[in-house]
Amino acid sequence: MSDISVIRVRDLLMVTLPSDPDDATVSALQHQVLEAMQKREPKGVVLDISAVETLDSFFARTVAETAQMVRLMGGRTIIAGMRPAVAITATQIGLTLGKIETALDVDRALEMVARGDGNIGGQK
Amino acid sequence: MKKKSRPANSVPPDSTPPSSPAQPLQARRAEMVPLLVKSIKDYAILLLDKEGKVLTWNAGAERIKGWKANEIIGQHFSRFYPPEDIARGKAEEELRTARDEGRFEDEGWRVRKDGSRFWANVIVTALRDENGQLLGYGKITRDLTERREAEEKIRKQSQEILEMATVPIVQAWEGIVLVPLVGMLDSQRTQQLMERLLHRVTETNSPIALLDITGVPTVDTQTAQHLIETISAVRLLGAEVILTGVRPVIAQTLVHLGIDLSNVLTRSSLAAGLRTALETLNLQVAAKQ
Amino acid sequence: MTAVSQGEIQIATESDILLARRAVREAATQVGFGATDVTRIVTAASELARNTFLYAGRGTMHWTRCELHGREGLELKFVDKGPGIPDISLALQEGYSTGKGLGMGLPGAKRLMDDMDIQSAPGHGTTITVKKWRKT
Numbered sequence: 001m002s003d004i005s006v007i008r009v010r011d012l013l014m015v016t017l018p019s020d021p022d023d024a025t026v027s028a029l030q031h032q033v034l035e036a037m038q039k040r041e042p043k044g045v046v047l048d049i050s051a052v053e054t055l056d057s058f059f060a061r062t063v064a065e066t067a068q069m070v071r072l073m074g075g076r077t078i079i080a081g082m083r084p085a086v087a088i089t090a091t092q093i094g095l096t097l098g099k100i101e102t103a104l105d106v107d108r109a110l111e112m113v114a115r116g117d118g119n120i121g122g123q124k
Numbered sequence: 125m126k127k128k129s130r131p132a133n134s135v136p137p138d139s140t141p142p143s144s145p146a147q148p149l150q151a152r153r154a155e156m157v158p159l160l161v162k163s164i165k166d167y168a169i170l171l172l173d174k175e176g177k178v179l180t181w182n183a184g185a186e187r188i189k190g191w192k193a194n195e196i197i198g199q200h201f202s203r204f205y206p207p208e209d210i211a212r213g214k215a216e217e218e219l220r221t222a223r224d225e226g227r228f229e230d231e232g233w234r235v236r237k238d239g240s241r242f243w244a245n246v247i248v249t250a251l252r253d254e255n256g257q258l259l260g261y262g263k264i265t266r267d268l269t270e271r272r273e274a275e276e277k278i279r280k281q282s283q284e285i286l287e288m289a290t291v292p293i294v295q296a297w298e299g300i301v302l303v304p305l306v307g308m309l310d311s312q313r314t315q316q317l318m319e320r321l322l323h324r325v326t327e328t329n330s331p332i333a334l335l336d337i338t339g340v341p342t343v344d345t346q347t348a349q350h351l352i353e354t355i356s357a358v359r360l361l362g363a364e365v366i367l368t369g370v371r372p373v374i375a376q377t378l379v380h381l382g383i384d385l386s387n388v389l390t391r392s393s394l395a396a397g398l399r400t401a402l403e404t405l406n407l408q409v410a411a412k413q
Numbered sequence: 414m415t416a417v418s419q420g421e422i423q424i425a426t427e428s429d430i431l432l433a434r435r436a437v438r439e440a441a442t443q444v445g446f447g448a449t450d451v452t453r454i455v456t457a458a459s460e461l462a463r464n465t466f467l468y469a470g471r472g473t474m475h476w477t478r479c480e481l482h483g484r485e486g487l488e489l490k491f492v493d494k495g496p497g498i499p500d501i502s503l504a505l506q507e508g509y510s511t512g513k514g515l516g517m518g519l520p521g522a523k524r525l526m527d528d529m530d531i532q533s534a535p536g537h538g539t540t541i542t543v544k545k546w547r548k549t
Contacts, residue, residue, distance in 0.1 A: 020431065093521035
């Protein structure tokens with residue numbers, strides 16, 4: 001029913017979002033991620049938003065809430081690949097995504113999880 | 125002259141006060157012109173002979189150039205030029221142009237008695253008698269130093285805006301981009317810079333951006349707000365910002381203004397920031413054995 | 414080439430918000446806005462379209478290419494016949510929300526655009542007009 005792909009890579013959940021998801025798709029994201037958290041008990045969730053062109057307050061709130069729920073279920077959430085224009089717009093309207101971790105791309109997000117470190121990716 | 129005499133002529137006789145009849149004043153016009161020239165303070169007005177030696181001096185010339193009449197009359201007017209202009213014969217060329225074309229106009233540096241320079245507008249006019257015989261030259265000089273300084277200031281300001289638009293975003297190391305900020309940060313410049321920085325971080329896949337404010341003279345609440353916004357935006361991308369070049373005066377200002385940068389990684393110098401960046405990337409620079 | 418200079422989208426369902434975004438993205442790109450400004454305008458449109466849907470149930474978004482002193486721009490107008498906004502200045506405050514939003518809908522859109530005008534009276538619906546001018 002949605003364009004979101006949720007796949008398990010080793011002990012992680014890889015979630016890829018389409019470029020312009022409608023509200024139903026965004027709502028489905030939360031549902032799918034939490035279901036997968038329960039079924040597969042991954043260490044964390046990597047949310048690949050590199051295709052996303054618009055991040056409005058509804059979308060941002062859903063993502064922030066989902067990350068909070070994932071944390072309650074024992075996982076961490078890393079948002080990977082936000083586009084510059086999206087980051088500028090989000091900052092301008094005051095969206096900060098709370099305490100969610102971010103990574104430049106999926107590769108660095110995976111590295112962060114593997115190393116168990118914080119916000120900054122490591123040098124290869 | 126004719127033009128100026130007309131209103132006086134058109135005045136009806138009965139409106140003229142009896143104590144000062146119009147006619148004698150008209151007759152004294154010739155005396156008044158030298159008086160006018162002599163007392164004008166805003167322009168240096170002088171006569172030069174055919175060779176360029178100073179014949180007359182007025183109040184404006186003394187005020188602008190510094191010499192008194194007795195010190196300069198009889199001297200060649202190249203005294204007013206900087207050495208480099210004297211060397212290339214600029215003074216003589218001006219007279220030549222005035223002689224051949226009737227008039228010469230120039231804007232440039234001239235020298236005062238004390239050796240200091242001022243920015244001058246100079247007009248040299250050839251003076252000829254009714255037979256066309258060259259008598260000498262009239263020279264009018266205005267001091268435009270203030271105007272030039274104002275123009276210079278505007279030029280410098282627009283230059284600064286341009287500089288900010290072209291602030292280099294440098295790849296300092298693999299994974300580290302460096303932004304050396306120069307001048308004041310206003311909202312438009314910050315917007316532009318933020319956009320360029322974010323694109324650069326993404327393009328180069330750099331997890332660390334060093335924002336160096338060594339060249340930023342002061343930080344006010346608004347500037348700090350711009351910096352904080354930039355830092356938040358970079359973080360959303362998944363990179364970290366280290367604010368470097370926080371000099372003592374900037375640190376004091378930030379605390380006094382109550383600006384909270386406790387969530388931001390800050391360092392006093394660019395070198396310290398670079399060291400932190402390398403450590404974060406698990407790199408180290410060691411002396412050669 | 415004559416570009417389309419105006420258009421209209423009905424907002425009646427949640428997925429119409431997406432259609433409004435797409436229409437605005439196309440219009441803003443056509444006006445010649447840069448990538449970041451396109452994102453700003455589309456995000457503002459998304460917030461306002463969602464507002465219309467959440468508070469009035471249905472409404473219309475009109476978009477028009479406009480010009481002022483030789484600068485090109487884009488105007489978006491959201492019209493609904495809903496309950497109206499009782500206190501506009503309160504609605505523009507950060508964090509204020511009566512519906513399901515983050516309370517950033519109106520103030521967020523205002524920050525992203527150059528101009529915002531709100532006409533509203535309780536019981537008479539709401540018209541919100543926003544404009545963005547292209548940087549020269």
